[in-house]
Amino acid sequence: MVPPKKLTPAMEQVRTFKEQYPDCVLFMRMGDFYETFWEDAEICARELDIVQTTRSKDPDGNQIPLAGIPYHALDLYLPRMIRKGYKVAICEQVEDPKTAKGCVKRDVVRVVTPGTAIDTGIVDGSAAHYLMALSVDAKKNHAGLAFLDITTGEFFVKDIASEDNHASLATEIERYTPAEILVPQGVSADLISFLAGTGRVLTPGRSGLFSDGDAVLCEAFGVATLEGFDCADSPLCISAAGAALRYAKETQKTALPHISGFSRKHASNAMVLDAITLRNLEILSPLRGDRNDTTLCGFLNRTKTPMGSRTLRSVVTVPLLDPAAVNRRLDAVEFFKNRPVLCGTLGAVLARVADIERIAGRIAYGNASPRDLLSLATTLELLPEIGDSIGETSGLLAEQLAKIPDFAGVADLINAAIVDDPPVVYRNGNVIRAGYNADLDELRDVLANGRDWIAELQQNERDRTGIKSLKIAYNNIFGYYIEVTRANLDKVPPEYERKQTTVNGERFTLPALREREALMAQADSRILALEVALYESLIETLRNYVPTFKETAEAVGTIDMIASFAELAAANRYVRPEFSKGEDLLIRDGRHPIVENSVPGGYVPNDTEMNASGDQILILTGANMAGKSTYMRSVALTCIMAQIGSFVPARYAKVGIVDRIFTRVGASDDLAGGQSTFMVEMLELANILNNATEKSLILLDEIGRGTSTVDGYSIARAVLEYLHGKGAAGPRTLFATHFHQLIGMEQELRRVRNYHFAVKEDQYDITFLRKLIPGATDRSYGIHVARIAGVPKKVLTRAETILDQALREDAGSGGKKYYTQMLLVDTASESLTPAVSAVEERVREANLNEMTPMQALMFVNELKSILERK
CATH class of the missing domain: 3.40.1170.10 (DNA repair protein MutS, domain I)
Structure with missing residues (x-):
């Protein structure tokens, strides 16, 4: 500067x-x-x-x-x-x-700032908008996180481990997608680099921002101790929460009464979905493109209100671990699913409900617009229809309905105060309805009747003075004046006060005119000031209802989400899952909820039967593009849907509660962080092996493919042996691989089973049948996939030659083969004798002695065409 x-x-x-x-x-x-x-x-x-x-x-x-x-x-x-x-x-x-x-x-x-914005043009109405504060204890490898949504008042803290690779921190950022992250001074350069790489706005906290968090929170919430908030034993969480609240107040320059407390989230209450799993399963964001309906959250979202959408997003990342709590949600979903007419009526009501939660936040902040208030009043009048639509019920739905009080008095107050079509900004006036305030009505009468009074004065003065040309006019410099021409100056009464001489005459005023002018001149500013005061007084009154508005919004959001699950279940033939006390996982005719709607020719459902002490590990081998990855993801998504209280895409499903889902899918690198594709794979694998329990579900796709064949196979086999263990049970694991040597482990490890996807093969092509069946295969049909992808024909031809040579050498060396895949071939080709090729048939049929040179050339061209189709 x-x-x-x-x-x-x-x-x-x-x-x-x-x-x-x-x-x-x-x-x-x-x-x-x-x-x-x-x-x-x-x-x-x-x-x-x-x-x-x-x-x-x-x-x-x-x-x-x-x-x-x-x-x-x-x-x-x-x-x-x-x-x-x-x-x-x-x-x-x-x-x-x-x-x-x-x-x-x-x-x-x-x-x-990005994390403290409250303006409707900045904040997405359907998603939470978090400011995140991070407090770290590097010596203890521990961190406290605070998340504050200033638009709704949602405020919570979490404890996480602070490992070297920041995996837990990455998970929370992926789950809650904060718009801005506050960090204290003195954190490591490695942590700053990681946070900067997340794409979030990073704000280094000023000196003292993270200190005295307990005092900041106690003063804000009017308490003497934080023990009632379940975080007295976590100084890092307190530090982060104090920094977030202090920063929010400093940026907003006002008190934030709608932030009336905070809560602590415990990881033990929910299934753990880390950042890698959230991405690989596309829970919140797609791996490619930006279509939200390809994510699980986007696909499940049939909600009608912004509150319902936010509730769903918060629920889908924290599936429940308590079967009783899940069944309470499922009971409510079943209630709606069995009453489609009721569900439709409720949906029509919810579609007209405004964002109570965000409007309440703006009321608390003081920037709620007149249109916000009218939307709120309309919604408050609608709320009784939610209960009327649902009728008699019990359980979770009854609890939520009990949280929605009668706001008739509040709606009447707003409607009495605000005009039907108010402007966006209340400070410009024309907001308060006539009849709401007597003083305002009187001022408006003064302004509205002022011109009539002046017109009446003009006529009275003409009659009194006999000056028919006398007129009363106005300009910005002299205000109101009486204008008299020179020819009539002798008729001017002595009480007229001269204001200005003009070419054609004189301009005068009167005490009464001067008083009326002063009154009218002040009326506009007084009306505006009074309207602003009345509006702000109304906002102050409504602030008293903000906590109740927030509780109502949460109840409406929960009801909306449950109705959304029911609508989805009815439309897609979903079934209610059952829960077992053990670690069973039984799915009959399971489908991928998103993919099933986009498969040409229809989706082929598959069964899954797993148990931690029985069929613990399923090795999936076979063709590329046969459906292994889709199948694995469908199993994981079914478990997530079941534990968030949704019906699932299957004919029958029985789920033993899953405490955590791990995924290692695809290839990626972190070159900026100095990590190769294989290093990233090994880091993710280490996280899985170090943290999986018997209640976990693991999806491993192509472990070991990022290094040499021998090293990769060795790692893959060792991983299988480790997951199987020597005990009586282990984590349920789906293991897709192209290391076909691994299929022999079914005979070596008692809880390992081989499965593959059936393929139909004829002389020229193969067809993926997408059906999972027992047994294994040693064929991946990679060259066929390369042909579909458009790889040049010369490359494909050479690849086939190399493959044939490799297979002959392998057979000649006595290498062990596992041709256990059920290859479905055309019935015409089913014979013990080798099939006759189409080229061979044409050559035998042809009469070469009777061909002309042109016919022979055409015949050769025909043979060439047949070969090219292979």
Whole structure:
């Protein structure tokens, strides 16, 4: 910044505020514009595509860059800055420019950051919007996390292990997708590098931000101790929570009464889905593209309200471990599924419900718009219809309905205060309904009747003076005046007061006119001030209901999610899962919930039968593209759906509670972190082997393929032996591989079973039947897949030659073969004698002696075509 010498008073203000908020773009209110200067102007001109000009010169004679936006366009430009990761300090004029002496006083009224934004144009209505704070104890390899959604008041903390590869931290970031992360000073460069690589906005906390967290929280929630929040034994969580709340208040420049407490989430209460599993199973975000309906969360989402959508997103990443709690949800889903008419009626009601939770947050913050309040009133009037639609019920649904009180009085208050079609911004007036306040009505009458009064005065004065041309007019300089032409000046009464002489006559006023003018001149400003005061008083009244609004929103969200599960189950023939006390996993005719709707010719369902002490490990071999990965994912998704309380895509399902799902699927690297594809694979594998329990479900796809064949096979075999163990049980494991030597382990390890997907093969092509059957195969049909992918024919031909040679050498050396796959061939080819090729048949049929040279050439071309089709 420019040194503080010889700057104008206004530019001195800019310099001062920029020093106070060095990491922010400063939006300085100057008249009808928000102006930015120096480097901020260059940023805004570039990011907002607006014109950069100059204001004046600095003391060194350099032009000061300037870029501005109209003040009324803030809601258009501010979201663009925040979405690009910038923080914006909004500096307003805090005194009336008309009465200001010297430079108008200004102050920063709020700081908008990616994690503390509350504006509707920035925050996605269907998803939570978290600020995350991180407090780390490097010596104990432990960390405390706090997540705060300022738009709804949701606030919770979690303890995690802080390992060298930050796996637990990556999981929480993947699960909650915070918009901004607060970190204390002094954390390691390795951690900063990791956090920066997540793509989140990273904010280093100022000195003291993470200190005295217990005092900050106790003062905010009016308690003497934090023992009631179940975190007195976790100083790291307290530190993170205190920093998050303090930062939120500092940026918003106001109290946040809707943040009335916080909770602690324990990992032991839910199935663990780490960051790798969340990505590989596409729970929240797709691996490719940006279609939300290809994720499990997006596919399951049939909710009608933003609250329901947020509830679903929070539920789908934390499947329950308590069968009783899951069955409570399933009972509620079944209630709706068995009553499709009721479910449809409820859906129509929910579709008209506004985002109570976010509106409550804006009421607490104080920036709820008049349209927000009308939407809230309409929704509050609708809420009784939810209970009327559902009728008599019990269990979870009855509990949620009990949380929805009668808000008729609140709705009446809002409707009595706000006009039917209010403006977006209440500070511009025309918001308060007639009849709400007597003083406001009187002022409006003064303004509305003022012109009638002046017209009546004009006629009375004409009659009294006899000056038929007398008229009362108005201009911005002299206000209201009585105009008399020169020819009639002798008729002017003595009580007229001269105001101005004109070419054609004189302008006068009267005490009564002057008083009315003063009253009318003040009426506009008094009306606006009174409307603002009445509106803010209404907001203050509604603040008392914010906790109840929040509880109601949570209940509506839960009911909406359950109804959504029922709608999905009815539309897709899902069944209610059962839960076993052991580690059984029995699925009859299971399907992949997302893929089944996009398979040409229909999805082929498959059975799954696993048990930690029985069929513990299923080795899946066989063709590429046969469906191994889809099958494995379908099993995992079925377990997740069952434990979040959804019906599942199967004819029958019995699930032994899964405490954690691990996945090692596909190839990826982390070159920025210095890790190769194989290193990433081994790190993920180590996490699985070190943390799996007998209640876990493991999906391993192509373990060991990232290194040499011998090394890869050795690792894959050792992994299988380790997972099998020497005890009576082990984690349920689906193990897809192209190391066909592994299929012999079925005879060596008693809890290992071989399975493969059936293939139909004829002389020219193969067909994947997508059906899982017992047994193994030693064929992967990789060359066939390469042909489908469009690999050049010369490469395919050479590959077939090399493959034939390798197979002959293997057979000649006495290598052990496992041709156990059931190959389904055309009945015409089923014979003990070798099949006759199409080329051979044509050659035998052809009469070469009777062919002309042209016919012979065409015959050779025909044979060539047959060969090319193979």
